[in-house]
Amino acid sequence: MSPMFISADKPRPAPEYTAARPAARPNEDPAWVKALVLSAVVGFLVLVLILPLACVFAEALKQGTGPALEAIKDPDAISAIKLTLLVAAITVPFNALFGLCASWAVAKHQFPGKAFLITLIDLPFSVSPVVAGLIYVLVFGAQGWFGPWLIEHGIKIVFALPGIVLATMFVTFPFVARELIPLMQEQGVDEEEAATSMGASGLVTFLRVTAPNIRWGLLYGVLLCNARAMGEFGAVSVVSGHIRGLTDTMPLHVEILYNEYNYVGAFAVAALLCLLAIVTLVLKTALEVGQSVHGRHV
């Protein structure tokens, strides 16, 4: 029997679609689930992020702006701010260059030991910063491997600027490379090969093809690297020696002031650090917005 005859004698009633639509899309979760998950996330963020951040600013301004500004204008604080900016100014360009070289080597070339190199680049993420600091003390400190030789030649690395820069570099060098390697791997080598086949030299290919393709990722990595370079505590703490007005960076200065019960001063400097971080984040967000606006062309 042909199926068209089934309904011929008695037309079936049209199904009723009167039930309330459960969700905008078939695979969407019910509203209460969304509300629960979202409020859990927001609640958690408020508790561990926004509350402490607000607390920093509140404590800093507890006695008005005067004492807070006073604490920042303190010569030791000024020196800590200068040192922090100097360390970042040395570390970030170096790590940007290193990250570019490393990711270019890893993503665009084949060589033995590549997996090992990638693991090495990740090392600072897995090693405690305190250990990183200790390594430099053991190598360059007075009792370290090169200690006697360095003392003999009057070179000071540990408890001085070079040590702080080295420790910061160690902690921050994966940031740019980690940002760029997946990006460059995803882009492959087709465009570079196309440029080469059209007669472009290696340098021209890098400047005109590779670099424009990775510029946003590079900027992003640099910003993250910068944020970490300014905020690093553990590794720097070990190699700095905490000499006030000389080898104290901002995070170290915050700790010193706090230990001296100078809460307003400690929170004022901490608030300044937070502001630097927030500026970085705003820049990062602006970058992302810019990227999505230009995304079609990038």
Add this chain to the structure above:
Amino acid sequence: MTITIRAVDKRFGRYPALNNIGLEVRDGELLALLGPSGSGKTTLLRVIAGLEFPEAGQVLFGGQDVTYAHAAARQVGFVFQQYALFKHMTVAKNVAFGLDVRKAADRPSKADIAARVAELLKLVELDGLGGRFPSQLSGGQRQRVALARALAVSPQVLLLDEPFGALDATVRKSLRRELRRIHDATGVTTIFVTHDQEEALELADRVAILNKGQIEQVGAPQEVHDNPASAFVCGFVGEANRLVGEVTQGRFRSGAIQVPAPGVAPGAASAYIRPYDIVAGAPGEGFEATVRRIVLHGPVARVETVLDGGQPIEASFAREDLNGAVQGGRVTLKIKQAHLFPVVQG
């Protein structure tokens, strides 16, 4: 530009991608490198472009050895499978790239470059789209940009890697004709890689068929199709029924089927029979089979049959020769021509 490839070997690790390849590409011809995936056709193309260097052998451009010449020095135009357009540049900038990056002494003036770009965009029928970015173009348009970009440097050789692989069937067909037109207009020696035999046979002046890193046959499409040099070519180019059997006393036998086998050494052999080399036979002539299905393609009837032993045989002949054959009925078939190849043991 004549291209000569002599005894080229290339391996990736232990895996031999090219094995003693020899090939002569004539000046101004359009040659297809046809083969299944993993046959080494793309590797051969990249060796010609200078994007891979062979372990042994020679690549000559017009008699000049370029085996280890840098890709940038070879003056080849290369069109990549995924086009590899520069995403951050406009179409015009993409096309101009090869001229823009020349050293100041060899670089044409800005006006000349702009004129050349306009000329090329006209050639690939994209006039007026120079200001667009690649992401604003369709797949077919991107392919045309890639072609224009490769041609901008006036290459001695144009190389295309699976040029139509990423396009849908309709666009593919029109671009095929387009490529032929552009080839005829520019006269540049062109080599393209494809796994699609129809594409190779339709577009190319000559076809080189690769299998497992070796060239099985080089010839005009008709020749490759009508006189396949090996069992692989016969099975890969065009459709064929494959029968396994034996050659004895100058005849190939496989069940009820017999065909003359002049000049074929006695022993195990396989026969490749094109569906259109099987015709309806008069009763008592040829062999009988049971019809499983009849599919009509316009004036042609494709008849899927099965022999009494279970061997399926597909025939394809004129509709009027059906003589009332029906599904489940018996037909008499006659083989006009078979390609016989001894079975190599091992």
